[in-house]
Amino acid sequence: MSGAEPRPAPESGEPRAALPRSNPFSTRFIQPGAIPYFFPPGVDAAQLVLRLEQGGGWGEIIGPHGSGKSTLLAELFPRLSERGKRPLLFTLHNGERSLARHRAELAYADAKSLIVVDGYEQLWPWNRALLRRFCRRRGAGLIVTAHAPMGLPRLYSCAVDRQTAAAVLERLLPIRSSIGQADLERALATHGQNLREALFELYDLYELRQPSQGA
Amino acid sequence: MNAPAITLTLHDSRRVYRPGEKLSGQYFIETVDGAETQAAEVSVLWHTEGKGDEDIAVHFFDRVSHDERPGLDFRQPRVFSTVLPNSPLSYEGVLVKIRWCVRLRVFLSRGKQLVEERAFQLGEVPPARAVLP
Numbered sequence A: 001m002s003g004a005e006p007r008p009a010p011e012s013g014e015p016r017a018a019l020p021r022s023n024p025f026s027t028r029f030i031q032p033g034a035i036p037y038f039f040p041p042g043v044d045a046a047q048l049v050l051r052l053e054q055g056g057g058w059g060e061i062i063g064p065h066g067s068g069k070s071t072l073l074a075e076l077f078p079r080l081s082e083r084g085k086r087p088l089l090f091t092l093h094n095g096e097r098s099l100a101r102h103r104a105e106l107a108y109a110d111a112k113s114l115i116v117v118d119g120y121e122q123l124w125p126w127n128r129a130l131l132r133r134f135c136r137r138r139g140a141g142l143i144v145t146a147h148a149p150m151g152l153p154r155l156y157s158c159a160v161d162r163q164t165a166a167a168v169l170e171r172l173l174p175i176r177s178s179i180g181q182a183d184l185e186r187a188l189a190t191h192g193q194n195l196r197e198a199l200f201e202l203y204d205l206y207e208l209r210q211p212s213q214g215a
Numbered sequence B: 001m002n003a004p005a006i007t008l009t010l011h012d013s014r015r016v017y018r019p020g021e022k023l024s025g026q027y028f029i030e031t032v033d034g035a036e037t038q039a040a041e042v043s044v045l046w047h048t049e050g051k052g053d054e055d056i057a058v059h060f061f062d063r064v065s066h067d068e069r070p071g072l073d074f075r076q077p078r079v080f081s082t083v084l085p086n087s088p089l090s091y092e093g094v095l096v097k098i099r100w101c102v103r104l105r106v107f108l109s110r111g112k113q114l115v116e117e118r119a120f121q122l123g124e125v126p127p128a129r130a131v132l133p
Helices: A045-054 A069-082 A100-106 A125-138 A162-172 A181-190 A195-208
Strands: A058-062 A086-091 A113-118 A141-146 A154-157 B005-010 B022-030 B037-050 B056-065 B078-083 B096-108 B113-122
Touching: A045 A058, A045 A069, A045 A154, A058 A069, A069 A086, A069 A113, A069 A141, A086 A100, A113 A125, A125 A141, A162 A181, A162 A195, A181 A195, B005 B096, B005 B113, B022 B037, B022 B096, B022 B113, B037 B078, B056 B078
Parallel strands: A058 A141, A058 A154, A086 A113, A113 A141
Antiparallel strands: B005 B022, B022 B078, B037 B056, B037 B096, B096 B113
């Protein structure tokens, strides 16, 4: 029996082995929410929620590309909901400079809302100021992710280290596989510790190492 | 709380189906306390898998719940069946794959969910293989 999140099927075992195996590095297995955020020893999601509350519901998550900022958000959301908050996530893409297209969703923000902007630095400075003022007026919380400090209380700094990367790989490959730790370390070195890009490189490697049909 | 035991089976235990064929199966959910299961949804669906954004489409869907049918006993087998469509056929590509499955989502008390899947193949499109440049 499986949980609610998709996980790669084991690479061996019956009866599913008769069908093609999933590539364990597919988007569905590595996207935020599909794998947990692996905290270093002494830190957990409950602490961050407490830190956020102590910061008046405002905070920033900082880290480079592929360091797990969005995955951390997905880890925090259920805990924030349990605390009576209503996270409203806005993920900015391709240099989105304003939240204008999200106006309808923002209209309902209130003191229970927690506005979450993933990729906050993409907003024009003027629009960041407008958003902060909007949140203050509504009494809403505000969490942002960015690659550099944005002037909000620091909630967490994400970084990929060897231990974290190994934990992610172990989660994706629970048993023996054609992919190993050395492959991951090579991919991380190639992509400057960007774990997301490294995992996508392993996707290609996994495909290359699949035996031919009938082999 | 003991986790419920979910049994999801396809009637003919086949791996490959042809477009237009009937797919049928059944499921039941065994719990210590039958009332723990609030609802169950069975879907026959396809989804893509790969490196990019993923797509999903539901071909067949059936939901039963205590709200709509008080006294429902999930321990009794519930049969489902559907005629499979002509497309999309299962495809084992390198950048994208098309997968078919029967998915059973069980809703338990206190918002918990469990998911069980049975994969099958629609059609017999040969797989693509990655090659070294």
